[in-house]
Amino acid sequence: MNPPPSPQPILLLTPGPTMLHPRAAAALSWPMVGHMDPEMFAFNDRVARDLRTLYGAADEDFTALLSGTGSLGMESGLANLLEPGDRALVLSNGVFGERMGEMAARLGAEVSVLRAPLGEPIDPEAVRRAARAQPPKLIAVVHGETSTGVLNPVPEIAAVAREVGALLSVDAVTTVGMLPFKFAEWGVDYAYTGSQKCLSAPPGLAPVAYSARALQVVAARRTPVSTWYSDVSGMQGYWCADGGARRYHHTVPVQLHWATGEAIRAALEEGIAARAARAKALEDAVLAALGTVGFRAFVPARWRLPTVLAVTLPEALDDARLRAALRERFRIAVTGGLGETAGRIWRLGLMGENARPEYYARLMHALEVLLGARGLVARFEALLSVAG
Numbered sequence: 042m043n044p045p046p047s048p049q050p051i052l053l054l055t056p057g058p059t060m061l062h063p064r065a066a067a068a069l070s071w072p073m074v075g076h077m078d079p080e081m082f083a084f085n086d087r088v089a090r091d092l093r094t095l096y097g098a099a100d101e102d103f104t105a106l107l108s109g110t111g112s113l114g115m116e117s118g119l120a121n122l123l124e125p126g127d128r129a130l131v132l133s134n135g136v137f138g139e140r141m142g143e144m145a146a147r148l149g150a151e152v153s154v155l156r157a158p159l160g161e162p163i164d165p166e167a168v169r170r171a172a173r174a175q176p177p178k179l180i181a182v183v184h185g186e187t188s189t190g191v192l193n194p195v196p197e198i199a200a201v202a203r204e205v206g207a208l209l210s211v212d213a214v215t216t217v218g219m220l221p222f223k224f225a226e227w228g229v230d231y232a233y234t235g236s237q238k239c240l241s242a243p244p245g246l247a248p249v250a251y252s253a254r255a256l257q258v259v260a261a262r263r264t265p266v267s268t269w270y271s272d273v274s275g276m277q278g279y280w281c282a283d284g285g286a287r288r289y290h291h292t293v294p295v296q297l298h299w300a301t302g303e304a305i306r307a308a309l310e311e312g313i314a315a316r317a318a319r320a321k322a323l324e325d326a327v328l329a330a331l332g333t334v335g336f337r338a339f340v341p342a343r344w345r346l347p348t349v350l351a352v353t354l355p356e357a358l359d360d361a362r363l364r365a366a367l368r369e370r371f372r373i374a375v376t377g378g379l380g381e382t383a384g385r386i387w388r389l390g391l392m393g394e395n396a397r398p399e400y401y402a403r404l405m406h407a408l409e410v411l412l413g414a415r416g417l418v419a420r421f422e423a424l425l426s427v428a429g
């Protein structure tokens with residue numbers, strides 16, 4: 042027998058990937074064109090402009106889509122901005138902070154990692170002390186740490202970077218497109234996200250932004266960027282950022298460009314303030330409703346990321362069994378903890394299309410049945426109408 046042609050749909054309440062935006066889904070079946078065709082270039086020009094708006098970047102900053110996931114966005118920025126022997130100060134309070142440190146070390150940088158406990162943000166004063174003691178060429182920080190649901194104070198950290206003359210790389214994977222992001226105003230030099238997170242496009246592209254200052258630093262390198270594919274100068278040629286003729290770099294994934302470009306458009310048309318409010322109102326209602334059946338917030342309100350809600354499970358609950366039942370009986374996917382928090386927390390995604398009350402009403406219904414928690418859906422809906 043042949044395998045089924047397509048899996049049964051599943052409701053992804055995960056912190057990425059997210060449910061597809063309908064406009065992104067529709068754009069996946071737009072016509073095939075060549076990567077050097079005028080239709081592709083016209084579309085990419087619009088994407089570059091829209092990305093400048095989304096990031097809050099200045100006209101002279103460079104924005105583009107990298108062919109690869111968010112991790113490529115992370116790695117290629119570090120590959121361009123760091124040379125062997127350069128000092129990098131990596132800030133880490135979770136899995137993605139650790140990933141940045143490992144990448145920077147593999148690139149031959151002299152890395153110091155400044156850590157905060159899991160579930161707590163990075164302290165800008167500690168960053169100031171570390172950066173003054175040993176001035177780094179680059180500071181790298183995760184804006185919203187997906188593994189714990191903590192929002193790091195990027196504007197304050199950016200101020201420290203400026204004081205010590207360091208470049209600042211910001212992982213904006215759980216923030217840009219859903220929460221305000223002020224690339225130019227804060228003084229960020231490099232930022233990236235993944236198409237499947239706050240934008241609700243399919244995975245496979247990393248929308249990035251380089252400041253004009255960062256590009257000057259890359260142009261003045263003593264050594265070539267260690268991998269050909271990641272060298273931003275190749276991207277500048279293809280995206281025509283230097284005003285010259287458009288140059289072939291690699292065959293871009295055409296359909297992913299369509300889908301991600303449409304998802305960016307949809308985000309800008311809805312407005313970032315409206316999207317942030319949508320995530321926050323839903324996060325508050327989900328947390329309060331789950332609170333009535335024994336879940337607790339993992340992160341205090343003042344540090345809480347509105348796009349990834351981490352909740353501690355009630356003692357008596359069997360994490361693996363409950364999530365398996367959600368998947369098998371209700372076709373709902375929920376993500377558990379990572380590393381130290383495995384088995385103890387859930388991480389509920391509120392990025393992009395995931396921040397929809399009707400999706401979380403389905404989770405409440407499933408929990409009402411599985412936990413015998415009568416009235417959970419009604420409580421959730423009452424909480425939503427207060428929040429909304």
Ligand SMILES: *Cc1c(COP(=O)(O)O)cnc(C)c1O
Nearest residue numbers: 057110111112137187212214235
């Ligand atoms: C998901 C994520 C990444 C990595 O993105 P991939 O698309 O999985 O490569 C990096 N940083 C953060 C904060 C993320 O949430």
